[in-house]
Amino acid sequence: MPLPRMLLLLSVLSALLIGGCGQREDAAADALAELTQRKVSIDIDGLKTATQSRSLDGAYLFAAIGFFDSISDADLKAALKHAATSSNYGLAVMLERPGSNVQFSSSELQDSLDLSVRRGSRLLVSALIRHGARPGTDTLFRAAYADDFEMTRMLLQHNNDFSIGRNGEALRMAARVGNLQTLKAFVEIGEAPQEQVNQALLYAALTEQVAVVEYLVTSGVPVNHPDSDGCTALHYLAADAPVESVRYLVEHGAQVNPVCRGKETPLKWAHYGDNQPVIAYLLSVGAEPLP
Template sequence: MHVHMKRLAGLCLLLVVTGVGRTAGAGPDLRLVDAMAERNTALVRTLIGEGVDVNSARADGATALLWAAHWDNVDAAERLLRAGADVDAADDHGVTPLARACENASEEMVGRLLDAGADPNAAQVNGLTPLMTAARTGNANVVRALLAGGADVNAATVVTDETALTWAVAAQRVEVVRLLVDHGANVHPNPGQAFSPLMAAARNGGIESARVLLEAGALVNDTASDGTHPLPYAIVVGKSAFAHFLLEQGADPNGAIDGTTALHAAAGPVGTWLNLWKRRHGGGGASDFRLTMNERL
């Protein structure tokens, strides 16, 4: 009896593993997506050959094709697409295979998915598009492919209103910045944008990106939606060379962040300049203060 039960248990386990005897109410067949997630390409080929549903998804919405894009496995992606995989199937966050390929900056995978009809404007729940991801990861050829495929160069995220250009500037992808600008990217702040392209350059001290923006018509005194001016912002985040650059480009030295001017920002916290001020002026009145911005930068 004991031996019989052990044999029966082993048989049941075998049936579960192989999927034999599955019933209509047994739930989706996840063997293929699981195999792809585990990079078991031999099993993937076998299961595709057996006709397993190539669009079965895990609880988070991830399909085998999304995992193939994740691992940048072009051969597996090709097999899945030929077998009828939905090229735009997204997970619960709205991430598509194309978005994942852009995360990997994979020119080959992006090209194959676009050829299969992938939507270059399929956005995630937060509004992030494949072009924004590609702009951040920085493969200019991937960006070119997306633009050629119809990607909206000025699509913006849902809450922060950021565009592909902002992402490229923030990541200091100068070649991509030029490419996006050449394809009509808006260099000015969007109405609800808390972080304009020029502000993104200020944050990282990206002078070359800023130069491209200004040459394309960005205004050196453009402020973010909350009124923040790029000059004091650059000073606050410690990018003094960038602040000098902005001044050379005609930035307003009275630009402010919530009432704090560039000069106040340059002066910094009291502890950074009070002793110097006293040494220079013998403890005199504030009207004698002569600490210039150039001395602080």
């Protein structure tokens, strides 16, 4: 950003946050002059133009001239939807600030909420919820990709149903990608069926998300909980994980000789991965040697 434009932005932000009446008036005049120089119209179309990518500063200039103070309901809805598609940070900041509490139908904002959740835009999620957006059948699943406890907490205040749509996959996806903060919100605030929480342990082990594995075990998930084939977290970790992770499970009660898919033990899985440190460790704690 050129220095004069940066100085203007700093002046505008200062006026918005702490400025007195005179400073705000000066900032408004400067912001209007800047928008005029950029040939940006002072309407919703101009706002969209000035905020069409994440880093553009147009939202602050529009805020300085009071655009958001008297924004119409139609323009507010359009701004919320545009913010979701453009990911413009300044626009999310301005829309999240206290102001109008007009409520739109949740269906009108559903796509915008889901997109904002997927991108991890906590500010915009807050603004959308304030104006009527509500988590739908896929929203919690999308939250699994954004490691944000507070954003997930906001969503769970308005929808705790892990049985609808792809929301039923939310816990295991958060575990699989290692997003511990979101998983904590699901477990500690949500009302997910215990079986989904238990299954999350297996998905975390599958992708060697050690922090998630340890959190779930300390949260009370049975360390020997099997998948549909009888395989346990120890099977999954034995193949490729560091020996410290395998030791953690064993020290927290993992059986060393459970069988799945016929006669496959964790030791056999360690052999599949040629995981020599784990092979040696399992044998030292009572694993039955392979024939």
